[in-house]
Each structure stands twice: as C-alpha cells, then as structure tokens.
Amino acid sequence: MTKHSSLSRRSFLKNAGVLGCSLAASPLVTPVSLAAAPGDHRLVVIVLRGGMDGLDLVRPVGDPLFAGLRPNLSSADPKLPLTDFYALHPEADKLHALWMAGELAFGQAVSTPYRDKRSHFDGQDILEAGVDAGGAIRDGWLNRLVQTMPDTQLRTALAVGREDLLILSGDATTSGWSPDVTLPLSEASRLLMARVYDGDPLFSSALGEAMDLTDVLRPELLRNADDAPNDPSEVMSDAMMMAKAHRGTTGIATFTAEMLKQDTRIASFSIGGWDTHVGQTSGFKRPLKNLQDAIMTLKTELGPIWGKTTVLAMTEFGRTVRQNGSKGTDHGTGGTVIVAGGAIRGGKIYGDWPGLAEEDLYNRRDLMPTADIRIYAAAAMQGLFNATASQIEGTIFPGLDLSPGLPGIIA
Structure with missing residues (x-):
C-alpha cells in the first residue's frame, strides 16, 4: 500500500469503528x-x-x-x-x-x-x-x-x-x-461484512486488510460457523476475556x-x-x-x-x-x-x-x-x-x- 492509502485507512478506522469484531480492530491506529x-x-x-x-x-x-x-x-x-x-x-x-x-x-x-x-x-x-x-x-x-x-x-x-x-x-x-x-469473528460475519462493503473501495480495502491481519496474527481467535456459540452473552464474555488478556x-x-x-x-x-x-x-x-x-x-x-x-x-x-x-x-x-x-x-x-x-x-x-x-x-x-x-x-x-x-x- 502507499503511504497515502495507509494514512487514509487509519483515518477511516479511527472515526468509523466498523471493524470492532475483528482482532485487527477498532481502531487500526498504529x-x-x-x-x-x-x-x-x-x-x-x-x-x-x-x-x-x-x-x-x-x-x-x-x-x-x-x-x-x-x-x-x-x-x-x-x-x-x-x-x-x-x-x-x-x-x-x-x-x-x-x-x-x-x-x-x-x-x-x-x-x-x-x-x-x-x-x-x-x-x-x-x-x-x-x-x-x-x-x-x-x-x-x-x-x-x-x-x-x-x-x-x-x-x-x-x-x-x-x-x-x-x-x-x-x-x-x-x-x-x-x-x-x-472480539471473535465468525466466517458468516466475515462474508456478510465483505458483501456490505464490497461497493466502497476504501471500506472494502480496509476491511480486507483487517481480516488479513486477523488471520496472520491470531488465527486461534477465529471461529468457524459450526463451533461459534449461539448465546450472544457467551460470545461477549469470551470477547471480553480475550480483550482483557x-x-x-x-x-x-x-x-x-x-x-x-x-x-x-x-x-x-x-x-x-x-x-x-x-x-x-x-x-x-x-x-x-x-x-x-x-x-x-x-x-x-x-x-x-x-x-x-x-x-x-x-x-x-x-x-x-x-x-x-x-x-x-x-x-x-x-x-x-x-x-x-x-x-x-x-x-x-x-x-x-x-x-x-x-x-x-x-x-x-x-x-x-x-x-x-x-x-x-x-x-x-x-x-x-x-x-x-x-x-x-x-x-x-x-x-x-x-x-x-x-x-x-x-x-
């Protein structure tokens, strides 16, 4: 990525906070x-x-x-x-x-x-x-x-x-x-977010970067659809524990x-x-x-x-x-x-x-x-x-x- 696009993405992520469900998350400021x-x-x-x-x-x-x-x-x-x-x-x-x-x-x-x-x-x-x-x-x-x-x-x-x-x-x-x-991100959520932001080059590019970093940095935090908990409170509890860690x-x-x-x-x-x-x-x-x-x-x-x-x-x-x-x-x-x-x-x-x-x-x-x-x-x-x-x-x-x-x- 160019220096200009990197700054644009950081600015977007600082203000939007839409990637709060990804490890490479809200905000990508560093x-x-x-x-x-x-x-x-x-x-x-x-x-x-x-x-x-x-x-x-x-x-x-x-x-x-x-x-x-x-x-x-x-x-x-x-x-x-x-x-x-x-x-x-x-x-x-x-x-x-x-x-x-x-x-x-x-x-x-x-x-x-x-x-x-x-x-x-x-x-x-x-x-x-x-x-x-x-x-x-x-x-x-x-x-x-x-x-x-x-x-x-x-x-x-x-x-x-x-x-x-x-x-x-x-x-x-x-x-x-x-x-x-x-916060954990299921495969279904990843696909949904990718579809939602597909029409916006800046949002789509930033989302793709965040997902790539999530895959590379902490793959054990990703959840497959089959093993994702159904109870939203359980999802949040897991997320809070991981965030605290x-x-x-x-x-x-x-x-x-x-x-x-x-x-x-x-x-x-x-x-x-x-x-x-x-x-x-x-x-x-x-x-x-x-x-x-x-x-x-x-x-x-x-x-x-x-x-x-x-x-x-x-x-x-x-x-x-x-x-x-x-x-x-x-x-x-x-x-x-x-x-x-x-x-x-x-x-x-x-x-x-x-x-x-x-x-x-x-x-x-x-x-x-x-x-x-x-x-x-x-x-x-x-x-x-x-x-x-x-x-x-x-x-x-x-x-x-x-x-x-x-x-x-x-x-």
Whole structure:
C-alpha cells in the first residue's frame, strides 16, 4: 500500500469503528511495517514517552553533588548498586537481575539534536524521525532501516500500541493493529461484512486488510460457523476475556514476542507516564514497573530467541538536574538510553559522565549531553543487520557523524 492509502485507512478506522469484531480492530491506529529479512537477530525499540528521568533510573551516587541537587529523590543508601559510581532506582530490581546476568547496559548523558524548546511532541517526532531539529520530518528511522535491508518480504517491522508511531512510518509497506479489542469473528460475519462493503473501495480495502491481519496474527481467535456459540452473552464474555488478556504493557510485549518468534525481526511500541513534574518519588514507579514488566515478558516469552534479541528503550529528552518545588523534575536535555537483551554486551555504563557542577550543565540546569542517542541505534543496526556507515549516515540517520566511533553494545 502507499503511504497515502495507509494514512487514509487509519483515518477511516479511527472515526468509523466498523471493524470492532475483528482482532485487527477498532481502531487500526498504529502503523506496522510488514516485511521479513535474512538473518536471525531481533531488534525491539521502546519509546518512553514523557521524558524519562535517566538520573532517577541510573543514579550517579558517586558524584558528590548529586544528593544535594535532589534531596527528596536520591537514595543515600543505594539498594541496587551497578558500579562504584552508579546505582539503579531502588524499585528496579528486575532490571538489576538483568544487569547481573550481563543482559542490561545503559548509555549515559545522551540526547537527540533537539534543544531548548523542550516540547514533548517535537522531541518525540525528532526521536522517531531520527533527523536533527532543522530537518524535514518525513518518516521514521526504523522504516528507513527496513528499506535498506536486502531481500525484504513478508514481515520484519511491527509497531504495536494505541498511538501512531512515526518511527515505523514511511515508504515501506505499513499496516496496523491495536491490542485493545479482540472480539471473535465468525466466517458468516466475515462474508456478510465483505458483501456490505464490497461497493466502497476504501471500506472494502480496509476491511480486507483487517481480516488479513486477523488471520496472520491470531488465527486461534477465529471461529468457524459450526463451533461459534449461539448465546450472544457467551460470545461477549469470551470477547471480553480475550480483550482483557491483551490490555496493558504486558499484553503488548507478549504479542510482540509472538511476532518475533515468527518472521518479524524489528518491533516498536511505546510506554508513557514519564512526565514527572510533581511527586516523582511515587510517580516514577508505575512507568518503571511497566518498563520492567515489558522487558521481562519479552525475555520469558522469547525463550532461546532472547539470546538473539536487542532492546533499546529511548526517550525524547532527559529532565532537570535539580528537583523542583513540587518534588519532581522538569523537562531537560541529557538523559539515558537503556539497552537490554541476550545479544548485547551488558553489565556496562557507556558514555562519558559530564559532571553536575553548575558550569558543567547545559544552560546551567540540565545534564550536558556527551553523545547523540542515535549512535546507540546505529550500533544496534550495524551489529544486528550489518547496516553500513554510508547507509546509516546517508539514509537512516542523515546528518549523523559516525567518525567518533560506535559504542560496542552488541556482543
């Protein structure tokens, strides 16, 4: 399908809701790239929406200025040490277990090229587009990666969730799925809907796409006419149970793992809730739990494939070094990228620490970025899919300079 038709279908499905009885359902709001590539490595990109505070997740407790800048947010007695200098957030016990297993690493003091305005919308667009702040945002960098991979066919890249993901939008064929509605669809209902919308090219095309996705993604949810229950309440009960099973971050991660066990090689979804202006001590815990659950679900569900998998969790910007008057933090600049998986070189903190002295901060308020966050994605592309420097600098991340070298995150 073309980019134009994909957008038209998403617009139709957002507003009409006529496909509520299909798994590829109401609404189809998330773009999906469907292609398969040679090789056996997997890449999962998790967009952490809201500006995740990397200084709260990976705490530089060895810096003598840290505790004074965050008297209500820092821990004087690190519960989960990483190195002599860094400790994990005390609620990040599952991530710490991955660290101890050599399956977790971090890139510290990273950022996109975005500066100063600190808008979530602009920051997320730049993160997902992979271009500098002055570039025209046309498509997503994962979509451009797929286009550089040879012999692509069937399904390689998959975006799962409620929102549109720019990161997978572009010229590579896209489709979509939302995990919230999983009502069964009998063969008779399928035939009836196909007949009703046969005369409308747009509706008919969208319906066909939804049915195809239903067949491919979760065939066990389809019911034949012979075994479909007669009691409507039974149908609804089954549907509600299936819908409940697929809600939340764990359901999305489970679904993603199922796709990665087939021919999908690249997946992306998002986790929100990181905008912690007020009461960060409690507000940080929920998205942190969701992130840990997502990563651990991927590890558990993938089994041996986890050893061939890399997870990158990236956010649009970091947060201020100093806590604010509401015991939270405001939009900042430098932050942290999370790297997990069985395919990585874990147990390391990558990047240069810039220091917390006022003269070392960006605009005397934010952690100073010492690396472009895109180099971690570039390192994953090169290590997993043999992307060349010219492809990365010229097509996938135009304007990115790889000459300083890439972090060795892939084992």
